[in-house]
Amino acid sequence: MRRMRQWGPGLLLLSPSLILLAVFVYGLIAWTAKVSLSDEHNARGSKGFVGLQNYVDLFTKDINDRFLHSLKNLLIFTVVFLVGTMLLGLLWAFLLERGVKGEGFFRTVYLFPMAVSFVASGVVWRWLMNPADGGLNAVFDGFGLGFLQNTWWTNPDWGMAAMALPAVWQLSGYVMALFLAGFRGIPQELREAAAMDGASTYRLYRNVIFPQLTPVALSALIIVGHMSMKMFDLIMSVSGAQWLTEVPAVYVWQALLTSDYSKAAAISIILLLLVAVVIVPYLIYTNRAEKNR
Amino acid sequence: MRFTRRAAVAAVGIAALLTAGACGSGDEGGDGSGSTKVEVFTWWADGGEKAGLDGLVSAFGTACAGQTFENGAVAGGAGANAKSVLASRLQQNDPPDTFQAHAGAELLDYIDAGQVEDISADYDSWGLKQAFPQGLIDNLTVDGKIYSVPANIHRANVVWSNKKVTAAAGITTDPKDLTEFFAALDKLKTKGVTPLAIGKDWTQLMLFESVLITDLGPEKFTGLWNGTTPWTDPGVAKGIADFKRLLTYTNKDRDALDWTDAEKLVMDGKAGYQLMGDWEAADLDAKGFKDYGFFTFPGNGTTFQWLADSFVLPKGAKNAEGTKCWLKTVGSAEGQKAFNTKKGSIPARTDAAPADYPKYQQAAMADWKSAKQVPSCAHGAGCSQGWQGAANSALGAYSTKQDDAALTKALVAAAEQFGKKK
Known part of the structure; x- marks a missing residue:
């Protein structure tokens, strides 16, 4: 009874959010998983349980290997998006950290694109990346750089790399802010100690500062990575839903439009697992780090 | 003391949340069985479509005194949003009193699910079987029953041209078959314009279907969708070859364009031809472009590839009597006139007076009476939504890879998966 008095009120206060989470997050995930195991392929509803058939079909029987194609697109997109944002973010943070005049101004300039929604920037980039003679291609042409003109996202092999450009543009500033915070969090004593030991600037960064940034880099990777895997709005506004740029999230939407609930649910669950593969180790890692503190 | 205060705070907090929750789930089902409201569920929310709906509503008000129209339109996404809400x-089990759906195979899912009622008997009493052409009645009939009343008819297999551009290239007559069409396209190519403007996947599917009508003929083409013609037919292979050749005359950025972008190429004189449904006539008129010509896709002969918006009687509609009156209005000469003169489509009835309509529609109405009707898959008349999605995706893939074998395989697989099981 006494113990109950200690944690009872706390639990009572938490209970609304716990219940809401249980129903609207975990309950619905469970429901999606259930739908993905049934054969609800049209408006007629489900006829029964089919086990993992929908998942097997996605990988083996999908027309034109549509699902594998969407995974390939997602892979290219994610690699370019991650590498682009991490490199640019680190570079900008490094430059600002070295002490540039008007740091506040540049920080704002770099961070600002993040405030724009993917839909709004996507519409603009759709025009910029016009594969014919508008947008960037026209700019290149005007500067005598015609050889730089290209088909952007309509390229059948590397189009998704072009699709990642707007995303890189938008999120690099955010990664920069994370790294900048990381730089600022390194105690001055460490730098001084390194200087005392006669370390060159290169050695200082290579052996003292960058190792300290690992947790920040990991956070940035996780945040950008899970955004990339769920990418939907940017692609919808740049190219619309079509084969060329289809990623799993867009495929879910397309499957829903044709009332193929089971397929949509199966793709959603695969997407959830993909994100979990990235997030769960991170959660375990941070959990451990906190316990050891 | 300490405990009671904390507990009290917690209890009050939860009570507040629960009350808020209870308020959120207010009651909806206010109308009883004796309702006189007819909720009409559409995706016609603006433009010519909204004007057409308004025309239909006023005809409904005259014909069905005592019933009131309730607009259940869900805007956006070319009907995608409305379909998911529906x-x-x-x-x-909360159907609207009637809803809009593409007539034909797109209704199959609803029919198989038992969500819409058979209205064949009403077709007889309203005289619609005589008013609509037999080809349409055949396409609408599923296992001897009819489930929907088409409000309008659009034609899909029409080529639009910029007359100035074609004249400059020395093209004097509209091509009658594919050989003549290719010759005309070559002439345009030497002039340095895009011979044939096209957009992304579904517009390519429309072009592909038109080519198939030419290479298979209307009967075998219809058979592709009802399972009597296999997709391995040599005519389909010839169709793919012709389609591939046509793609070489199109704009390279086709996957980046929607149909209106392709239309703009024609309007700006950058392209000679474009295949598109006949809503393009209303659109060109609205944009004030006068120099356009039109002809049926070369080699299609007198085939009229149709698509239509239609209304149904859902099972469990709250006001079935009102819905029937709405459907009767939709099918009536007055209703079809009120709707179609505003929307820029033609009436499904063959007894309409052409003088009420603009120039393009008059030509289409004459064809509608005499021509052979075949359904369009790209717009849901020929195939179910799933089939349509698979076909769009297959054409999208073909646009980039041009792999004939893969396209055939995908189309065969789609027909197996979504076609009628024999």
Whole structure:
């Protein structure tokens, strides 16, 4: 009874959010998983349980290997998006950290694109990346750089790399802010100690500062990575839903439009697992780090 | 003391949340069985479509005194938003009194699910079987029953041209078959314009279907969708070859364009031809472009590839009597006139007076009476939504890879998966 008095009120206060989470997050995930195991392929509803058939079909029987194609697109997109944002973010943070005049101004300039929604920037980039003679291609042409003109996202092999450009543009500033915070969090004593030991600037960064940034880099990777895997709005506004740029999230939407609930649910669950593969180790890692503190 | 205060705070907090929750789930089902409201569920929310709906509503007001129209339009996504809202309402057994759907195979899902009522008997009493052409009645009939009343007819297999551009290239007559069409396209190519403007996947599917009508003929083409013609037919292979050749005359950025972008190429004189449904006539008129010509896709002969918006009687509609009156209005000469003169489509009835309509529609109405009707898959008349999605995706893939074998395989697989099981 006494113990109950200690944690009872706390639990009572938490209970609304716990219940809401249980129903609207975990309950619905469970429901999606259930739908993905049934054969609800049209408006007629489900006829029964089919086990993992929908998942097997996605990988083996999908027309034109549509699902594998969407995974390939997602892979290219994610690699370019991650590498682009991490490199640019680190570079900008490094430059600002070295002490540039008007740091506040540049920080704002770099961070600002993040405030724009993917839909709004996507519409603009759709025009910029016009594969014919508008947008960037026209700019290149005007500067005598015609050889730089290209088909952007309509390229059948590397189009998704072009699709990642707007995303890189938008999120690099955010990664920069994370790294900048990381730089600022390194105690001055460490730098001084390194200087005392006669370390060159290169050695200082290579052996003292960058190792300290690992947790920040990991956070940035996780945040950008899970955004990339769920990418939907940017692609919808740049190219619309079509084969060329289809990623799993867009495929879910397309499957829903044709009332193929089971397929949509199966793709959603695969997407959830993909994100979990990235997030769960991170959660375990941070959990451990906190316990050891 | 300490405990009681904390507990009290917690209890009050939860009570507040619960009350808020209770308020959120207010009651909806206010109308009883004796309702006189007819909720009409559409995706016609603006433009010519909204004007057409308004025309239909005023005809409904005259013909069905005592019934009131309730607009259940869901805007956006070319009907995509409305369809998803509709699907969830049907699943919850809360259907609108009537809803808009493409006539033909797109209705199959609803029919098989038992979500719409058979209205064949009403077709007889309203005289619609005589008013509509037999080809349409055949396409609408599923296992001897009819489930929907088409409000309008659009034609899909029409080529639009910029007359100035074609004249400059020395093209004097409209091509009658594919050989003449290719010759005309070559002439345009030497002039340095894009011979044939096209957009992304579904517009390519429309072009591909038109080519198939030419290479298979209307009967065998219809058979592709009802299962009597296999997709391995040599005519399909010839169709793919012709389609591939046509793609070489199109704009390279086709996957980046929607149909209106392709239309703009024609309007700006950058392209000679474009295949598109006949809503393009209303659109060109609205944009004030005068120099356009039109002809049926070369080699299609007198085939009229149709698509239509139609209305149904859902099972469990709250006001079935009112819905029937709405459907009767939709099918009536007055209703069809009120709707179609505003929307820029033609009436499904063959007894309409052409003088009420603009120039393009008059030509289409004459064809509608005499021509052979075949359905369009790209617009849901020939195939179900799933089939349509698979076909769009297959054409999208073909646009980039041009792999004939893969396209055939995908189309065969789609027909197996979504076609009628024999």
